[in-house]
Amino acid sequence: MKKLLLSLTSIFSTLLAFAAHITGGEMFYTLVSENGNNYTYEVTLKLYRDCNSTGADLDASAAIAIFNNSTNASVWSQLVPLTSRIEQKLSAPGPCIQNPPIVCYQTGFYTFRVTLPASAQGYTIAYQRCCRIAGINNIINSSGVGATYSATIPGTALLATAPNNNSANFIGVDTVITCASNAFCYNFGATDIDGDSLVYAFDYAYVGGSQQTPAPSPPQAPPYNSVTYSSDFSESSPLGSGVTIDRRTGMMCGVAPDPGIYVVTVSVNEYRQGKLIATQRKDLQIKVGDCNVAKAAPAIFDINGIKIQPGVAGCKSFTYSFANDVPPNPLIRTFYWEFSDGATYNTANPTHTFRDTGEYTIKLVINRGEDCGDSVTTKLKIYPGFFPGFTYTGVCVNKTTQFIDTTRTIYGSVNSWKWDFGENSSTTDVSQAQNPTYSYPAAGIKNVALIVTNSVGCLDTVRRSIDILTKPPMTVAFKDTLICNGDSLQLQATGNGLFSWTPLTRINNANTPNPVVFPTTTTDYIVQLDDQGCLANDTVRVRVVDFVTLQAMADTTICATDSLQLSATTNGLRYTWSNPTTLNNPAALQPTAKPITNPTTYTITSVIGGCSAQDDVVVTLVPYPVANAGNDTAICYNTAAQLNGTMDGTSHTWTPTNSLTNANTLTPTATPKTTTAYILSSFDIRGCPKPGRDTVIVAVNPEVVAFAGRDTAVVVGQTLQFHASGGESYQWSPPTNLSGTTIPDPKAVYSGDFDSIRYNLVVADSIGCTDDATVLVKIFQTNPRVFVPTAFTPNGDGRNDFVAPIAVGLTKLEYFRIYNRWGQLVFETTMSGRGWDGRIAGKEQATSTYVWIVKGTDYTGKVVFEKGTVTLIK
DSSP, X not given: OHHHXXXXXXXXXXXXXXXXXXXXXXXXXXXXXXXXXXXXXEEEEEEEEETTOOXXXXXXXXXXXXXXXXXXXXXXXXXXXXXXXXXXXXXXXXXXXXXXXXXXXXXXXXXXXXXXXXXXXOEEEEEEEOOBOTTBTTBSSGGGOOEEEEEEEOOTXXXXXXXXOOXXXXXXXOOOOOBTTSEEEEEOOEEOTTOOEEEEEEOOOXXXXXXXXXXXXXXXXXXXXXXXXXXXXXXXXXXXXXXXXXTTXXXXXXXXXXXXXXXXXXXXXXXXXXXXXXXXXXXXXXXXXXXXEOOOOEEEEOTTSOEEOTTOOBOSOXXXXXXXXXXXXXXXXXXXXXXXXXXXXXXXXXXXXXXXXXXXXXXXXXXXXXXXXEEEEEEEEXXXXXXXXXXXXXXXXXXXXXXXXXXXXXXXXXXXXXXXXXXXXXXXXXXXXXXXXXXXXXXXXXXEEEEEEETTXXXXXXXXXXXXXXXXXXXXXXXXXXXXXXXOEEOOEEOSSEEEEEOOTTEEOTTSSSOEEOOSSOEEEEEEEEETTXXXXXXXXXXXXXXXXXXXXXXXXXXXXXXXXXXXXXXXXXXEESOGGGBSOTTSSSOEEOOOSSSEEEEEEEEETTEEEEEEEEEEEEOOOOEEOOOOEEEOTTOOEEOOOXXXXXXXXXXXXXXXXXXXXXXXXXXXXXXXXXXXXXXXSXXXXXXXXXXXXXXXOOOOOOBXXXXXXXXXXXXXXXXXXXXXXXXXXXXXXXXXSSSSSOEEEOOSSOSXXXXXXXXXXXXXXXXXXXXXXXXXXXXXXXXXXXXXXXXXXXXXXXXXXXXXXXXXXXXXXXXXXXXXXXXXXSSTTOOBOSEETTEEOOSEEEEEEEEEEETTSOEEEEEEEEEEOO
């Protein structure tokens, strides 16, 4: 079974490698004859294969199908034999192109004739094949996806005569050397013998077939799915953002991306009588080489860094920058620039200022006097002072939009205009008139471009986006308003065109944008704007009242120094409050007030035209209750502070209360663990609903932790150095044998008059907070040594459960080690007092005798070495 699996895997891998050969393709057709409702077409499938491919050869026959677009049902399917084949190969370019790519295609043609009845939605002709070649840069898993090549035959639903059609035919040369990071052009242009308008665009590359079914027979019906593009690439940017296609010519130009192979699909859309009738597609894999070119290509840039196209004058300033429009590479070694005004430069990118207007000759020589030398001469006219521009009027769909050229020039005269009105559905949205008109067939944003020149060679492009609407833009200043009976009102509308207002009763100047009306009853005035037959309408309601209604808010009481929001209900249009200096906006219906005097009366006046009304609000001020929480204080850690508050209210509260005793009094006791702010709130019943507040802070000093040192042992005559910590002042007692009692690190030497002594240490911080600690010193009347017991009983009763070394007179314990009777190390430490619990690897040991050894250094610097035995008793 394993051998069979390996064999199948090998065969499948071989088939995949054999299938991965497709380089590109396209489908096109011509009309042979028409007989009533039947049309005979000659259809050609053109397939490309890389000459150096190790994959399959061109198929001997191709499975092609035709689908009715009304139902997607197959109406024709056959294996079409290979009719002919040619090889397109680019000859060697010579030594001045370094590492050029090999560009060679084997091209096969599969031609057949088919007769089809006219269909409402037309037909799709399709062929599918897997797989594309491996390693394509701009799509993912290229060797695992195939391709679909298709063309459409138009239907009668678009035009009755649409089936009488010949497809567009791509005519560009496919063998072009393209070097990475170099400027290039690739022609995807086509011809159409029917004279249809052609519009070009990058399009999706379709998948087709699979690794399991490389050549579907018949092909699948539409619609077809796109390949998955790699990051930085898409169907609209197959070579990256630096490469674009001219939608009118099909010329693809730009700066080539990194070396590799890229799928580029271009669709050519056929428009007849303004309608899209058919689409042909060309799917081709373009090879970008990692090549260098020894070429002189002088480029000129204006002061804004904008490249000036050949033959165009310099019309921005007298100063320009120059560069070779070829990426730096080892083949280009030297530069020599020569200007007809006598200036020369030996740098790659010179900047030159011309002294006067006129025409100048600029010559660039690369590798002057060396191999792969090249030179190019270009001309530049200098006439600064060219300012292109245009305006427009009329923005309604299917109506005339007037474009007005506003270009100004200092030298020469403006002499040509090329307008592109930005209507993507048409190829006739162009004009060469100075002030043309155009009628847009559809609404939307239109990107209008004007290319304008003058008689001395200036050329520039100005672009504007205009919004074509279904009706002309019109605004009214207000949609609904009030007037008092007997008043007049001026209506206000803005827009371009002729205005008319209705009804015509009680109105003056009804055919202007700003008529005056004086109705006696509520009236809806309808305004119509006519912009050359493009109409817009709107309505303004003028409500008529006999008096102003006004009701101010009720009188109120607030706490002194507080603010409040005044309010009123009215049908008035304008408002004014008295005491304006205490208001944030005295003309607002609901201003914020901060009264100062007690009481304060605010009077509101509400106005509609010549009618008005007034009302008052009285605001009474009541002082806040007084609260005094006392002075801030500081306490030691874990001690208490007595708070002392006063107030003039009828009740009070303290917060927080979790560290207070007797919090319901004005004099609670505070025992906070950390610094705490206590708030005293005072309440009364005099009318101020808010409490008066004050805060007292009880600062808690950090806890003082005294440390006198660990209990220790010394021998007679040994100097003991203490190291206390924890505060800023120290007091030792008793003073026996100490070198000082008020320092943290006194010394002591003992004569043997007693065998132990316990010292007490009191430590204080900067504000007097204290803590104490003790240390026990044992004095041995022996030489420096290590004491080890002879037996221990690790039974968990808390007595003799460990065997540990007790070092006296030693400044360093180098090691203490315990071995069992087989010489196994069972315990080791370098700390005096740290011991063994009688376990090995966590397991309790039986009664036995163990050997110990210890090594250390005494306080005189001598080495101390001892050994002995200890018995573990169970």
